[in-house]
Structures are given as structure tokens and as C-alpha cells.
Amino acid sequence: MNASLNWLSALLGTELEPTDVAHKLAMLGAPVESIEPLHQDLGDIIVAEVERVERHPNADRLTLCYVNNGVEVVEVVCGAPNVEAGKRYPYAAVGTVLPGGLKLKSRKIRGVQSNGMLCSASELALGADQDGIMELDTDAPAGTRLLDVLPVSDFRLDVEVTPNRPDLLGHKGIARDLGALMRRPVKLPPIPGAAGDTNAPVTTTGNGVVGGVEVSIDDVEGCPRYMAAVIEGVTVGPSPDWLVARLHSVGQRSINNVVDATNYALLELNQPMHAFDRARLGGSKIIVRRGGEGEKIKMLDGEERTLDSSMTAICDAHTATAVGGIMGGRESEVSEQTTDVVLECAYFDPKRIRSTRAALKMSTDASYRFERGTDLQGMADALRRTVQLIITIAGGSEPGPPVDVYPNPVKTPAIFLRPERVAHLLGVEIPQKEIEGYLTSLGFSVGPKNGRLAVHVPGWRPDVVREEDLIEEIARLRGYDSFPTELRPLRPSTVPSDPSQAAEALARRVFTGLGLHEAQSVSFGPQREHAFSIGESVESQDVLNPLSAEEAYLRTDLIEGLRQSVNRNWAVRERDIRLFEIGSVFGKRGDAEVPREQRRLSGVISGARRPAHWSESGPSVDFDRWDVKSLLDEAMRVAGIAGEVTEQDGRWVLRDSEGTWLGWAGEITMSGPPWAAPVFGFEVVMRQGVSRAVRFEAIPSTPPVERDIALWLPAGVQVDQVNEIIGKRGGKLLESAQVFDEFRSAGKRSVAWRLVFRSPDRTLRDKDVDVVLNKVLKELKEQLGVERREA
Amino acid sequence: MATVSPDDQFEAVERTLVELREAGAPRLAELKVELLGRKQGLLTQILRSLSTLEPEERRAVGQRANQLKVEIDAVIGQREQELRAGESSGEDVDPTMPGRRSWRGAIHPVTAVIDDVCEIFRELGFSRVTGPEVETDAYNFTKLNIPLDHPAADMHDTFYLSPGILLRTHTSPVQARTMEQHKPPIRIVVPGRVYRRDPFDASHAPVFSQIEGLAVDEGITFVEFKAALDYFAKHFFSADTEVRFRPSFFPFTEPSAEVDVQCQMCRGSGCATCHRTGFLEIMGAGMVHPAVLENCGIDPERYSGYAFGMGPERIAMLRYGIPDIRMLFQNDMRFLRQFVE
């Protein structure tokens, strides 16, 4: 909301300072985003009177003017054709800085000294030049500051208004909040030149007639209250300077005096109004009804729109002439030819306006305000002020009092405020007098009732509906900073921490310790039908209203985002890439169903296994599949999952005992630059609610016995099968069995294990170990045909 | 000598073997003598004593001693090679040559902020909970007192998956979920991913994180609310950080507040980062709206509380001076490396 500082000053009857107002508004809950000075640079320009005009002795096109600047008469050379003796113009003395930064110097023009300059509108940044210098229509004596006769200098404040405060969308509302803080009353500034009062509207629950126009409401739900005034004999034309300046100061264009008057009311009182040309209202009727299905209307913006029965149409006897609360129609628009105006001042239901503007895909100043709720009780005042304004600036008169069609008058109930509840919530005892003071300064009426306060909420505050809303008003006006900060003893929370948070923290510790960096990718991904990494044929969940085609689906895995990150890193010539990510992935369940959501841990590695060191000359050793296999082991451990790892299409795939996919690891085929290293990735499902209890085991006091055995593994026999037998036959004495070597010769494969034996309570003798080892070897031979390789 | 059993001797050999693997050049030479010295070498002694043993034991001990001999030779050879690689020659060591490094990884700067925030609130008794990223209108909006037909809903530009099912626009739904399942006292912080239909630019992202907090108990007041967030700000930023509370509007809090902290760049004197105000907005907060308590089955006459929400990305950008939010999603190694602690 653009607000004019001058306007606010006028409402509060005091000169306001822009940064002070910005601070006050911030502390009232309506922060000012920006303060824009308007024509503040005209402060040194004064009104000067040209006393005499002579021809320039050396130039036909120039004149020599004798200019009274209020102190003396100076000679000024002027090139404008419209300069005339006896008239007043803006004058810049020598030394004045003009808008744009030019500093005026005394100089000779064609041999004649010119002392300053008579200015055109464009030289003062006040618009396009008409026919030379800017003639001032004023009686102010020479020497008066230009800004005193031309009220264009102002500050434009961009006020951020939250959706609960429609009243702050008008200057009066902002001034009211400021006034409550500054203890100043708000008074509407008088309309320059206004004479006499206007008629109060006549309220009726049935139909009303004003100036021959019959007003009726059919759609009471969409439009509970409709007022209309008629002004006959207006002259549509330009608006006076002060009104144009007001509109400019908030960034609005002047259209004509009648339309400007309605805009003025909107900006001042937050009451949108619409003016119809009475002559163009067929059958002299205004009927407020629901739109017909498929009914068409050509609107003020020139577009034709189609109505339906959820919308409110303002109609004449034959056709819709406006969409209620949104925009008027082209047909009944006020034009230069208009002499009789029908002025609409209505209240439209916020929810209906919201759905209408959404359906019509158009938001206007009016719809924005009606949607947030206008002042149902303040309509008469707004209407009368606008009528007065139109009569003052466009002439005309009212044939009779306006009509106020109000079928079901609303009585808003009082809200009861308990002073002890104020203390209970705010933590500070606030005297009742002080509470009353805050509320009445905002326009609430307060009366004590049985130890409570009965508070009546003014129409402009539709957001205040319960006790807590009043308590916020009290805290807001008292100032949030006036409350102390005091911690009291805490009672422990009954809510346990989510175990997933500890599991994810462990995963982060482990993987950063392994040299990987935590990554964060967006949660959107390409469409998949059989995403390899989610195992089962899981369909991508689509987004109904995506920002772009690339973000039309939710990710089904994390690895895709990491794969893209690898590409991005290659693009900036990074070869050594080690990333992991923890995040949610999604799979579609069905239309209109909440998709499956799963936490995952994923990672990629590519490039050197270790940072290069000078002692190890030669090419770096890059990561290979065995590195990612161990990352899979780590991931399984921290993710709290176990299962069977099998090989599938050159990758390791992990499934649980029911065959459900839990993760994978392996090489990722990517086309990188020639210097890039192969890329390996993994991804696992994070199990929720894992408790990873570590248990201490007694540290052995006996020595171990190590035996290295090399075995010939026949074709088709895998290490896991051997491990299983070693584990089983090794019995209690076998502490560990690690593969430490692989050797191939003449098509035969030998794998070597280091076995460690230990008894917890005695020192093992070689023969104890031999007994076990022989059992192992015997079984290996019988079951798998595995033989010991003799050294 | 005869009192020493072969097992003890073997143990001594094995201890020495362990030391051998790590020994520097001078010690390596000593250990070689200790093990294999022609007179007193440990292994030499074992082999020499074989003749005093029973035949059966002699064979076993002999076999083990020979195995050890092979291993010792191998280890000595390997160690000598390592030492040669490490130092080209004994007398010409340049100690300023760089040491051997390992890769180091770092948690994401946004995670670092989330962890720090949650840790401070843990000190105030808040547990750390999470919730689903896909939500319903009910949990994301209506239970939180945001009617969909009110302009307040426009504060959230929402991605919908199907009618009524959406990507949560804040982690506040977890508030409602928690209050439905637990009785006060409740103190939770909820970090997680949220979604808004904002295209990527320097300060917006369609996906980002949020930390939501909620405290509900008997007798929680505006004073305590201010105190808790003041405690947080002073512990997260610095003890002398000025904290400012301004009225604001959120449908799920009443009274509502924006919480500003003194600008960390200019210490409050005004700069470009804080738009010359000396303050930076870091969170939205307020006392829990009674309608939200009612919607979750908690009696607002008996219980009160406060809630707050903040954006870890924004805080990370402020804390580390990151100029563009997109950097947080690009996973550029040159960026991530900077956060190694």
C-alpha cells in the first residue's frame, strides 16, 4: 500500500517526519518497505513575478525579463515564447540545484548577464512542458516557496499491510493506528472549496429510489448492503491540482474529476466506490443479483468476461453493467458527456469476492479491499464525503438523499475481555484504565460489565473477533518492547525426540568422516515408471501446478540429484567429487492419494581415493567399486538395515528377507570429460526408529593365534560361501576371518584368509587351533571342493 | 633361561613384530638385532632351544618359529621400503614438506544451522521431531486457523499434488500432529523441508528448510515467549545481540510477532544488508492462537503457548555471507569444501 506522508499529516493535523513514521508503523505491525521522496528537491524554487519583458538586444528569440523574486528585481534572460509581464512563474536563483543535479550559475547569454532562470515543468521534473515556462495560477506574493503553492513535494511510503488489516489499506486507517500511538485524534481534512453538507442516506430493508433510479438487492448473501447517491448536472473534466497531487503521491494517475473522487475515497477511507452514468443505465434501475450462467459483460478494461451464478452482478433493467466488487462495465462508464452520475457504495461478501476474482483471474484495487473486508458501518460517511467531493470539483447537486438498501441489518455482538486473562497471557498486570485507553484510542468502544470489559469492535476491524485479538491490540499499542524477558523454570516436554534425527546425525558424522560432503538437492526429479533405485515399479508422483516441466514430478530417488551434481562439478573442472545426501523421496500410490514418502541416504564418489602426496609419485589411485561397496556397508549400518546383498546387472542390490528393495551400490555410467574418473554411487532406505545400542564386551586377556590360509576356490564358488563355512566350523574359538589376498594362476583362483583364534579364558595351543582348522578345511573340501594351497 | 616357556618367547617376538611395523629407521635397526641378533636375538634363542624340547613339541615350536621368521623378514623389508620412500636420505630431510592427508567432508551449511538452532532449544527443553513433507489441506491450513477462503492463505503459494494433498508450505503441520498425540507440556522444534511455488532467484527457492518451534504448557506468557526467543538469539548470534519484537500477523498465532536481531554485518549502525535499519528479520512467531489449540483438542483456557518459525537457508546466508540461495542447492565441491570444520 502506497501512502502519502502529506495525507497522513493532514489526517493527524501535524507535520510528520518520514523515518519516524516508518519506525512507528514498524512497531505497530505495518513495516515500511521503502520511503520515496517526491519532489523534495524543489525546496529552493520560489514563485517570482515578471514585472517587465524586453527584447534581448542581441537575439530575436530571447527576451530579457525583469523578475521580482520577493527581495529585489533581477534581470533574467528567457527563451520561452509564453513569458508575459504580470504573471508568476517558478524561479531558480543562481546557486539553486535543479532536479537532476544541475547547479545554476550566473552567466552571460549573448552578451547579457542572466541572474537565474524561469523554469518549465520538465526542468522541475513536474511533467511535460505545455508551451514554455510553467505559468503559476496563484496569488501568492513573489518570494513564496513554490512548494507552498504547489503541494507536490511529499514522501511516498510503501507500507506492508498484512491480510488481516484491511483498514490499513486506506490513509485514515494508517493515521488511526499512528494517532493511537501518538495520542492524536484523526480528522478528515476539509475538501478545499467545499460548501454545505450533503444528505444522509435513507436506510430501507426493501427497495429504494434515488433520483429516479430504483435500487434493489436480489443477492443479499453476495451484497448485504448497497448505497447509491445521484448527482445531477456534473461537468466531467480535469481534477484540481491538490487532488492530482494526492493521486500522484501514491502513484496513481488522474483520470477525470468524478473517477478521481471515487479513487480518493478508496485511498482515504478504504471504501471502493463506482460511478455510473445515469443516462446509460437502462430502465433507471440497479438490480444487484447473481450473474447468469454464461452471461457476458464487457468490462472497463475492454475485456469481455463470462459470469456465473457464484458472482454478483450489478445490473440495469436489461443487462449486467458491472461485476460487483471487481470492476465496472464499459457500457455505463462515466465519460466527458456524462451529466448525471449514480454513485455506488456497497459492501460485498469477502469470500464471494475471493472466489469471483479467482474465477475471473483478475484482481483490482476494489476486489483486493472487498476480499479483505470493508467497513460495513462506515459506508454512509464514505458516500457522503465522496458526494461532497464530486459536487465541489465537478459541480451538480443531489436530487434527494442517497438510498441505503440494507435488507438484514447486522448487529455485531460485544467481545468480553477479562483483565485477568490479559495478565494471564501477557505475563504483565496491566491496569484496567490503561487497557481501556489503548482500545478506545483505536476506535473500540469499551464498557465495564461484571468485572469484564464489553468491547464493541468498529466496522473497520473485521479481524478482531475474540478476546485474544483484543489482547494483541493491547500488547501492540503498549509496545512489544515494553514487556520484560524472563525465563521461568521449565517443565520437561512429554514429546520424545524423533529417533530419525539421531540416526541422520550419525549418518552425517560417519560420511563426513569418510571424506564425503553433505549435499542438498531439490526434491523434484524426472518422471520415472520403473525407477531402478526404488526397486518395485514405482510411478513418479506428479505435481498439479508445477513451476516448469523440469519440476513436474517429485524425486523417486536421491541419486539422480547427486548425478546432476557430478555433472555440474565436472563443468567447473572438479575431478574429485564425494557427496552424500539425506532426504525424502516419493512414489505415487494412486490418484488423490497421499504418496509414499521415504527417507533415504545416498552418495556418489569419483576421483582420487586419497589426496595426492609427494611421496607417492605417479598417477593418483582412483575410487573403484570396492570403495563404494564399503560405503554401502557403512550406509547399511547407519541406516539400521540388513538383508541380502546380491549382484544384479553389475551392481550390488540389497533386499530384506521378503525381497523388498533396501538399497544398491555400484558404478554409475555417465559420459564425462576425458579427464573424469569413473563414478560410483549408492543409496539405501533409512529405517525409522532404529536404536543402535552398543554393548561392551570384556576385553580379552588371552593372546590370539593367527593363521593365514590360502585356498583354491573352484569356479563358481564365492567368498561368502567360504565365509559361511569358516564361520560355522570355526566355532567359538574363531574370532575373525578376513580376506587379505586374491591370486589367480592358470585359470585357477586362490583367496587367502587371515584367521584369528582366541579363547576367552586360556591361552590357545597350536593343537587346539589345528583341530578347528582341520574341521573347517574338511568341510570346505566336502561342501565346496575348496582345497588348501600349499606354500 | 630354561624357565622361560616357548609361548612366552613367542609372545615377546610378536610384540616386537608389532613395533617393527611402525618403527623409524634407527629403531628398526635395533629391533632387527633384538629379534634376529646372532647371540641374543629372540628368535635366534627360540631356534637354539629347540634341541632341548620333546620331539612333538619341537616340531610345533619349530614350525611356528619358521613362520615367524618369514613374516619378520617380510615386515622388515616392507618397513625399509616405506622408510626409503618417506625420506629420500637420512641426512637430507626437509621438515617443511607437507604431511599425508585424508579427505575431509563437511555437513551442509544449512544442516549446521539447523543443528545449532536445535541444540540451543534443546537447552530450553525442546525435543526434536519431524513430520511428512506431503500434507493435507487440513494439517497445512485449516487446523492452523488458515481458512482456504481467506487472503491469509495467499501468503503460501502452494504446490498441490491432487486436490487437498499438497507439499507442506511450512513445518507447522507437525505442531498440530504433535498436539493431537501428546498432552502438554509440549516443547518441540521441527526442522524439515518445505515448499513454496516461488521460482529460483538469488533469495527464493521452491524448496527450502524451516525450523518450527512450539511450546504449550500451563502459564506460558508473552514474557516467557520473548525470553525464550531472546535466549535463542543471544546464544545463536552473540550475547550482546539486541533483539527486537514487532507486531505482525500469522493466522496461527495471536499476538503475532516478527523477531529482528541486530544486523550482524554492521552491528546495528545500518548497512546494505539490513536496508539501513540496523536490524534483520529472522523469524515469525507469536503466542499460539486459541483456535489452533482448540482444533487440536487442547483447552486454551488452561493451556497457552508460543510458536516460532525460521528459515535456516536465510540464516546460513547471513551467518556465512552467502550471497545467493541457489548456491545452497548446487553441491559445488568448491562451495561445500569451505564448510569443513
Ligand SMILES: [Zn+2]
Ligand atoms: Zn546492517
